[in-house]
Every structure is written in C-alpha cells, then in structure tokens.
Amino acid sequence: xxxxxxxxxxxxxxxxxxxxxxxxxxxxxxxxxxxxxxxxxxxxxxxxxxxxxxxxxxxxxxxxxxxxxxxxxxxxxxxxxxxxxxxxxxxxxxxxxxxxxxxxxxxxxxxxxxxxxxxxxxxxxxxxxxxxxxxxxxxxxxxxxxxxxxxxxxxxxxxxxxxxxxxxxxxxxxxxxxxxxxxxxxxxxxxxxxxxxxxxxxxxxxxxxxxxxxxxxxxxxxxxxxxxxxxxxxxxxxxxxxxxxxxxxxxxxxxxxxxxxxxxxxxxxxxxxxxxxxxxxxxxxxxxxxxxxxxxxxxxxxxxxxxxxxxxxxxxxxxxxxxxxxxxxxxxxxxxxxxxxxxxxxxxxxxxxxxxxxxxxxxxxxxxxxxxxxxxxxxxxxxxxxxxxxxxxxxxxxxxxxxxxxxxxxxxxxxxxxxxxxxxxxxxxxxxxxxxxxxxxxxxxxxxxxxxxxxxxxxxxx
Amino acid sequence: xxxxxxxxxxxxxxxxxxxxxxxxxxxxxxxxxxxxxxxxxxxxxxxxxxxxxxxxxxxxxxxxxxxxxxxxxxxxxxxxxxxxxxxxxxxxxxxxxxxxxxxxxxxxxxxxxxxxxxxxxxxxxxxxxxxxxxxxxxxxxxxxxxxxxxxxxxxxxxxxxxxxxxxxxxxxxxxxxxxxxxxxxxxxxxxxxxxxxxxxxxxxxxxxxxxxxxxxxxxxxxxxxxxxxxxxxxxxxxxxxxxxxxxxxxxxxxxxxxxxxxxxxxxxxxxxxxxxxxxxxxxxxxxxxxxxxxxxxxxxxxxxxxxxxxxxxxxxxxxxxxxxxxxxxxxxxxxxxxxxxxxxxxxxxxxxxxxxxxxxxxxxxxxxxxxxxxxxxxxxxxxxxxxxxxxxxxxxxxxxxxxxxxxxxxxxxxxxxxxxxxxxxxxxxxxxxxxxxxxxxxxxxxxxxxxxxxxxxxxxxx
Numbered sequence: 001x002x003x004x005x006x007x008x009x010x011x012x013x014x015x016x017x018x019x020x021x022x023x024x025x026x027x028x029x030x031x032x033x034x035x036x037x038x039x040x041x042x043x044x045x046x047x048x049x050x051x052x053x054x055x056x057x058x059x060x061x062x063x064x065x066x067x068x069x070x071x072x073x074x075x076x077x078x079x080x081x082x083x084x085x086x087x088x089x090x091x092x093x094x095x096x097x098x099x100x101x102x103x104x105x106x107x108x109x110x111x112x113x114x115x116x117x118x119x120x121x122x123x124x125x126x127x128x129x130x131x132x133x134x135x136x137x138x139x140x141x142x143x144x145x146x147x148x149x150x151x152x153x154x155x156x157x158x159x160x161x162x163x164x165x166x167x168x169x170x171x172x173x174x175x176x177x178x179x180x181x182x183x184x185x186x187x188x189x190x191x192x193x194x195x196x197x198x199x200x201x202x203x204x205x206x207x208x209x210x211x212x213x214x215x216x217x218x219x220x221x222x223x224x225x226x227x228x229x230x231x232x233x234x235x236x237x238x239x240x241x242x243x244x245x246x247x248x249x250x251x252x253x254x255x256x257x258x259x260x261x262x263x264x265x266x267x268x269x270x271x272x273x274x275x276x277x278x279x280x281x282x283x284x285x286x287x288x289x290x291x292x293x294x295x296x297x298x299x300x301x302x303x304x305x306x307x308x309x310x311x312x313x314x315x316x317x318x319x320x321x322x323x324x325x326x327x328x329x330x331x332x333x334x335x336x337x338x339x340x341x342x343x344x345x346x347x348x349x350x351x352x353x354x355x356x357x358x359x360x361x362x363x364x365x366x367x368x369x370x371x372x373x374x375x376x377x378x379x380x381x382x383x384x385x386x387x388x389x390x391x392x393x394x395x396x397x398x399x400x401x402x403x404x405x406x407x408x409x410x411x412x413x414x415x416x417x418x419x420x421x422x423x424x425x426x427x428x429x430x431x432x433x434x435x436x437x438x439x440x441x442x443x444x445x446x447x448x449x450x451x452x453x454x455x456x457x458x459x460x461x462x
Numbered sequence: 463x464x465x466x467x468x469x470x471x472x473x474x475x476x477x478x479x480x481x482x483x484x485x486x487x488x489x490x491x492x493x494x495x496x497x498x499x500x501x502x503x504x505x506x507x508x509x510x511x512x513x514x515x516x517x518x519x520x521x522x523x524x525x526x527x528x529x530x531x532x533x534x535x536x537x538x539x540x541x542x543x544x545x546x547x548x549x550x551x552x553x554x555x556x557x558x559x560x561x562x563x564x565x566x567x568x569x570x571x572x573x574x575x576x577x578x579x580x581x582x583x584x585x586x587x588x589x590x591x592x593x594x595x596x597x598x599x600x601x602x603x604x605x606x607x608x609x610x611x612x613x614x615x616x617x618x619x620x621x622x623x624x625x626x627x628x629x630x631x632x633x634x635x636x637x638x639x640x641x642x643x644x645x646x647x648x649x650x651x652x653x654x655x656x657x658x659x660x661x662x663x664x665x666x667x668x669x670x671x672x673x674x675x676x677x678x679x680x681x682x683x684x685x686x687x688x689x690x691x692x693x694x695x696x697x698x699x700x701x702x703x704x705x706x707x708x709x710x711x712x713x714x715x716x717x718x719x720x721x722x723x724x725x726x727x728x729x730x731x732x733x734x735x736x737x738x739x740x741x742x743x744x745x746x747x748x749x750x751x752x753x754x755x756x757x758x759x760x761x762x763x764x765x766x767x768x769x770x771x772x773x774x775x776x777x778x779x780x781x782x783x784x785x786x787x788x789x790x791x792x793x794x795x796x797x798x799x800x801x802x803x804x805x806x807x808x809x810x811x812x813x814x815x816x817x818x819x820x821x822x823x824x825x826x827x828x829x830x831x832x833x834x835x836x837x838x839x840x841x842x843x844x845x846x847x848x849x850x851x852x853x854x855x856x857x858x859x860x861x862x863x864x865x866x867x868x869x870x871x872x873x874x875x876x877x878x879x880x881x882x883x884x885x886x887x888x889x890x891x892x893x894x895x896x897x898x899x900x901x902x903x904x905x906x907x908x909x910x911x912x913x914x915x916x917x918x919x920x921x922x923x924x
Binding site: 002003004006008009010071073074075085103105107144147148167170171173174175176371374375377378379380417418420421423424427 | 470
C-alpha cells in the first residue's frame with residue numbers, strides 16, 4: 001500500500017454533506033436578544049444572503065460550484081496518508097490513516113471554507129471581508145482566499161498569537177490582507193476592552209466582536225463578516241475532507257474506519273472529517289468518533305450545553321452549544337486555535353445525541369506526541385493537530401493491548417512550521433499543564449443562568 | 463488535465479542518473495594542495511568511503527537502496543504540477559509545469575540527498591554528521607534525515623540566516639540537531655574569523671570550513687562531514703527530481719519540454735531537475751536548459767571557470783568550477799541559499815560544454831514574481847525559487863510574443879514559509895538591487911591567478 005492515497009480531480013466530491021439533515025433531533029435554532037429564533041433577515045448585515053441560506057439549510061447534499069473547485073484544485077483532492085512508520089514504532093496492529101490538510105497554501109484545513117465563503121460573498125457583490133483569527137490559521141486562509149478572488153480582507157488577530165506568531169501576519173500581508181492585533185484601536189469595542197484590560201492577551205470572542213462591528217458599521221453595505229468555524233455553513237464546507245477520505249479508504253479496500261479522531265477548537269476541522277462518517281454511524285455503522293480539546297479550555301468535556309453568545313460582547317445570536325461562558329478567557333496555551341469558549345452547535349448536538357465522545361488532553365502530552373510524530377513520520381505538526389495525534393497514539397496502543405487490527409483515521413489539520421516558538425518553549429521546559437479550577441469554571445459559566453435553555457430530547461441511541 | 467500529476471510509489475525511479483557518464487569532456491578531477499588529482503583515500507577523513515565511491519563514479523545509473531526509498535516515500539514521488547492560473551494570468555500559450563519539492567518535511571528538495579547521505583554514513587558505521595547551512599534549508603534537511611535514522615547532527619548556520627531565520631534553527635531542534643551560528647566559538651577557524659571580523663554576516667565558505675574541521679578533528683573516527691550541494695554525489699541523489707518529472711510529463715503526453723529552468727546556488731536543485739533532461743539534450747533533443755542565479759552573486763554569469771577551493775579556509779580540494787574566488791563574501795540578499803562563491807563542477811562543466819545557459823536576476827524582480835505567484839498559484843515560494851519563477855515568467859511572455867506553445871518546466875525548490883522576513887522587507891520597500899562592481903569582482907577573483915587551470919576542449923556542440 002502506498003503511503004499516499006491520491007484521488008484524481010475527476011473524483012473530487014461535487015457536493016457537501018449537511019449533518020443537519022440527519023440529526024435525530026432538529027438542530028436548535030439560534031435565538032435573538034428577545035429569546036425568539038432569529039430570522040435570516042436579521043443576519044443580513046453580517047453575512048451575504050447566499051451564505052445565510054446555507055446556514056439554515058436542512059438539505060442533505062449541497063452542490064459545490066465549479067468556481068470553488070477550480071481554486072480547491074490548487075491542493076485538493078488532499079492526500080490520505082498512512083502513518084506506517086508510527087505504526088511500526090508503536091508495534092500496533094492498528095492501521096493509522098490521516099487526512100493531510102497541511103498541504104493547502106496556508107497550511108491548514110481552513111481554506112476549504114475560506115474559498116467557498118469568499119466566492120459566495122463575491123457573487124453577492126461584496127468587496128471587503130472582515131474576520132478574526134486565533135492561531136492565525138483562519139486569518140491567513142481568508143487572506144489567501146480573498147487574494148485568489150481579488151477581494152479586500154481585514155483580519156483581527158488575537159493579541160497573544162499576533163505576538164507569538166509574527167509570521168502568520170506576514171503571510172496575510174503577502175496575500176495583501178490587513179492584519180491588526182485584537183483588541184485594537186480600530187473598533188469601539190476594541191478601544192473599550194483596551195481601556196479596561198490593557199494587558200489582555202485577547203481572545204477569539206473579543207476579536208469576533210471587533211470584526212463584526214467593522215463589517216456592520218460600513219455604510220456602503222459592501223462589507224461582510226466571515227467566520228472560520230462554529231457556524232453550520234463552515235462545517236458544511238469542511239465536509240469535503242471526510243467525503244474525500246471515505247473514497248480514499250475504499251480505494252484501499254476499507255469499508256469503514258473503527259475510530260475517527262479530530263482536534264476541536266470551534267469544531268470545523270473535527271466536523272470536516274467526522275460528519276460524513278457520522279452519517280454512516282446514524283445509519284448503523286459501528287464507528288467511535290472522538291473530538292479532542294485541551295484540558296485548559298475544556299468546552300466539550302466540562303462546559304454546559306446551553307444557549308450562549310458566540311462572542312464576548314454579546315453581539316452574535318445565542319447558539320445552543322457547549323460553552324464555558326462567553327466571558328471566559330483561556331490560559332495562554334500554544335494551541336491558539338483551540339482557545340474558544342464555545343463549540344459548533346452541530347458538533348455539540350452530536351455530542352448530546354451520543355454520536356461523538358469528546359476527550360481533553362494536557363499540552364505536554366500533546367507536544368510529546370508531536371515530537372514522536374516528527375521523528376517517525378518526518379513532518380512537524382501544528383500544536384492543534386498534536387491533540388489528535390496524542391489521541392491516535394492512545395488508541396493505537398489500546399488496539400495493541402487488545403490485539404485488534406483497528407482502522408484509525410484522523411485529521412491532520414495543519415503543519416506546525418509557523419508554530420515553532422511553541423515547540424521551542426516545550427523543548428526548553430518552559431511549558432506547563434493547566435487544568436481549569438472548578439471555581440473558575442463555575443464563575444465563567446454563571447453568565448449562562450439567565451439565558452434560555454435548549455430543548456433536546458436525548459435519544460441515547462449511541 | 464489535473465493540476466497535480468501524481469506517480470505511484472511503484473513508479474518511483476529505482477536508479478539515479480550520473481551526468482558524469484555522458485559529458486563530452488571527462489569531468490576535471492579535484493586537485494590536492496600539490497596540484498595533483500586527489501585520491502579517494504585523501505577524502506576518507508571527511509566522507510565515508512561508500513559516498514566517495516559515488517563521488518568519483520562515472521557509472522551512468524546507480525541503484526537507489528530500498529532503505530532510502532522507504533524514507534523518501536514520506537513525500538515522494540513528488541507531484542508535478544501545472545501552473546494553470548499563472549498561465550491564464552499571463553495569457554501565454556506556454557504550458558508551465560513545476561516539480562514541487564516544497565512538499566518534503568523540511569520544505570525543500572534538500573532531503574533528497576540528505577536521506578541518501580545519512581543512510582550511507584549509517585551503513586559505514588558513522589554516528590555523528592556535521593554540516594553547514596546557508597538559508598537553513600540544508601541544515602534542516604540533514605537534521606530531519608538524521609532524526610529518521612537516529613544519527614547525531616551538528617549544523618553550522620551562516621550567521622545572517624541564523625539571525626534572519628530563527629525558525630529554521632527551531633526546526634532543526636525539533637529533529638534533535640544542534641545548530642550554532644557560524645562563525646562560531648566551537649572551532650579554531652571560527653574563533654579566528656570572529657577575532658578578525660567580529661561583525662561578519664558569515665558565508666557558506668566559512669561555515670563549510672568549520673563543519674569540516676569539526677568532523678576531521680573527532681578522534682573517535684565516528685564523525686563525518688556532509689555537504690548539501692556542489693559535489694557530484696549530491697547532484698546524483700537529486701536527479702530523482704528530473705527522472706520523476708520525465709515520467710510525469712509522459713503521463714500527460716509530453717515527450718520533452720522546450721525549456722528547463724532552476725535556480726542555482728551550489729547547483730543541486732538545478733541539477734536535480736536538469737541533468738536527466740541534459741542527457742536527452744546530449745542525445746540530440748532540442749531543449750533549452752537555464753540555471754538562474756542572483757545578480758548579487760553572479761558565479762556562473764561573471765565568475766571564472768577555474769580551479770578554486772570550495773571553502774574560505776582553503777581546506778577542501780581544488781575544484782574546476784565557476785567561481786567568484788573563495789574569499790568572496792556576497793551581499794546580504796534574502797535568497798541565502800544562492801549566496802555561494804562557487805558552483806557544482808558538473809553544472810559548470812555543462813555550462814562550458816554549452817549544455818546550460820545561465821542567467822542572473824535582480825532580487826526585486828524575483829520578489830515581484832513571487833508575489834504574482836502567491837496571487838495566482840496560491841503558494842508562497844522560497845526566495846531562491848522566485849529566481850526560477852521570474853525566469854519562467856520571462857519565457858512564458860516570450861512564448862506569447864512569439865505565439866509558440868512551448869512547454870516550460872521548472873523546479874519549485876521550496877516553500878517560503880520560513881522566509882517571510884524577506885517578503886516583509888520587500889513589501890515595506892526596504893530591499894534594493896545590488897550589482898557586484900567590476901573592481902570588486904576582479905579583486906575577489908585575483909586569488910585564482912596562482913592556482914592550476916582546468917583543461918577542457920570546448921566542443922561547442924550546443
């Protein structure tokens with residue numbers, strides 16, 4: 001078996017898969033400030049209507065426009081790879097496959113949705129797109145996509161990443177985007193936060209608030225906001241990962257994997273690989289599906305499933321999701337892309353339904369796994385990705401103990417070439433593990449008590 | 463036609479191609495300090511004997527051991543890609559293909575020889591390998607290869623790159639190598655240079671001297687030196703690029719390219735793609751083959767074809783090559799991998815024979831080409847690679863003017879994700895072009911006048 005399993009362009013999926021069509025309970029609707037479901041029109045100042053239509057769609061399959069595929073071909077179909085040298089090192093009977101999303105121009109899975117979103121904005125007549133970014137993966141992905149379509153791009157980057165990862169900012173500039181540290185002086189909300197907490201490392205929640213403000217306050221009406229994770233349409237665009245992977249597994253005679261693993265910050269990387277397999281699980285296939293998060297930001301494993309705002313300034317609709325409370329500011333761990341207080345509603349409802357079984361891991365264990373990866377598979381992974389790799393190693397060792405030839409597949413969400421300061425901190429012994437104290441958790445989730453509660457009847461099927 | 467043309471592992475070349483077997487004049491031998499050809503035994507303290515045998519071989523085809531292929535499969539066969547969006551932007555009838563060497567774990571073509579060299583050292587019983595690195599591409603490639611075989615690695619990195627590219631140093635550390643700035647305090651020669659020129663930006667010549675000294679002074683006999691370019695065995699290992707590319711062109715029905723282009727610092731990237739096509743040219747095929755260098759370090763276009771040392775301290779054998787003189791210290795342009803006073807003897811003799819037609823380019827034009835590349839093809843290239851891209855654009859525009867459907871192929875030697883400070887300097891207007899003044903050239907080549915002269919009868923065939 002070749003290390004790389006390659007699809008031809010002709011075999012690229014021509015439709016995205018929408019999990020909302022198949023969830024046992026209907027997806028809980030986003031709510032407005034009055035507690036009532038919001039209407040598409042209410043989102044119109046923030047997103048173009050063609051994207052809003054995708055956001056609320058319950059259609060199972062949605063066509064991918066040819067213009068989007070034309071750009072995706074720059075790196076897609078992405079290879080499915082087998083981690084044979086890691087398998088050999090672990091002496092495991094498990095077969096380990098990974099969907100390599102690091103091969104895109106910005107080096108992560110993020111452009112799968114960036115390209116789609118910029119296309120829909122352009123078709124809708126939008127000329128400028130604003131966004132926030134955590135680790136910089138999303139900001140550079142949107143900058144890249146905007147450059148391919150000739151659209152203006154403004155990125156609010158969480159300050160701690162802006163400082164730790166200057167190269168991501170330079171990438172955005174090569175693709176002609178403007179990138180500022182958030183909180184910034186460019187928005188009212190940013191100025192307010194800076195006044196209250198001048199030394200804040202920032203957070204995704206704060207940066208989202210700034211980017212949304214920038215978009216909705218443009219009086220020409222030609223600016224919209226773009227979100228790189230969390231929302232339904234983002235999950236949708238990412239499913240090309242899992243749809244490709246299913247075809248690639250079939251190419252090597254594998255009908256279904258036993259275990260699917262992905263790291264989850266806002267949820268889109270996990271969802272992209274997992275949702276097409278979740279569809280099989282809903283139809284009866286025996287598949288364990290595991291989203292992994294850092295112990296320092298334990299949204300899925302310790303947060304509440306509740307209605308909460310997506311941002312710190314409470315400007316977004318209320319979404320039914322696992323959350324640590326919208327005012328939560330995570331500890332400055334190096335996996336910046338996993339530092340978010342909430343999680344994609346589609347992923348969360350899948351957790352509530354029992355489709356997905358989340359785990360959390362400490363960062364030292366994850367870096368240890370990343371170093372082992374570099375020494376066996378050769379490549380240097382993103383710190384976010386290392387959470388998936390550490391879980392894969394756990395499962396491969398378990399398969400060895402049980403003597404089972406399990407098929408494990410995970411999402412290799414990005415390379416770590418822009419994240420070497422984190423490796424440096426780890427290798428020089430400067431990193432520590434951090435577990436959120438119970439009292440801090442209680443405090444940060446206390447903001448949820450006066451908000452509406454989601455109404456889901458647990459099926460308990462899985 | 464797919465953007466990516468993929469070979470299966472089963473179709474990877476099983477032998478390297480040795481141009482020394484086919485050059486019209488026999489390759490000029492390296493000379494010792496006495497002016498007489500050196501013997502393999504004289505190189506034994508520096509390189510293991512199995513590599514020395516390859517260095518002096520005139521056998522046309524040399525088998526690639528399975529153990530080397532097993533590691534190369536981590537990224538090889540590398541894709542041949544078609545730059546369709548650049549073609550469209552340029553409105554050229556030319557078809558532009560590029561051999562994508564950026565997909566390796568260290569992000570360049572360098573591991574093609576690093577993996578081979580570390581394998582041969584290991585088989586020979588060597589436990590530690592020393593080397594120098596310019597831009598850091600080679601150092602990280604050797605660090606990577608050593609990590610895959612469990613061999614100790616020490617890298618002397620040219621100070622200007624060490625300072626400009628801290629992330630390359632961190633990459634080497636992830637792969638467990640020790641990396642120091644050269645000139646360093648770790649060798650006699652380094653200490654001498656630091657005393658004379660404490661502020662020197664360093665040079666590849668100085669770093670080579672340090673790495674060789676480190677290897678030959680190890681009394682256990684278990685340390686050897688490794689060179690990432692220039693030497694015959696390095697060119698040999700790189701030919702897998704061109705051999706794969708020929709198969710890939712055939713897959714899309716192209717019998718031969720019209721133009722082959724590669725950037726050349728020490729020559730290995732250019733040679734890797736070009737030599738297999740040069741074999742066809744020797745046999746009568748009409749192919750224009752163009753190595754490209756920076757105007758600031760014009761080895762091939764303005765240097766003398768002469769016997770010269772490969773390093774600044776005059777520790778290496780004398781090699782017949784184009785050279786700017788072994789004491790030449792290039793201006794600090796950002797394409798660090800192209801800052802070398804000499805050039806691979808095999809490439810140079812090919813130039814003398816008329817097989818290759820070198821060009822030089824200014825760096826501003828190259829960065830301009832790199833930005834256009836990022837906006838059309840999406841990917842961010844290494845500054846070295848931009849020299850090839852700028853030449854490709856020149857040739858594609860020429861093909862348009864001539865109305866000819868030429869096939870152009872070039873080597874995409876590496877990505878630029880570790881080189882964003884150079885882009886930053888360019889985008890903020892801090893870079894300038896530099897042309898070596900005639901009097902400086904004369905001064906730097908004056909060291910050649912007392913050295914032996916190569917004896918080549920020009921065939922003038924091409």
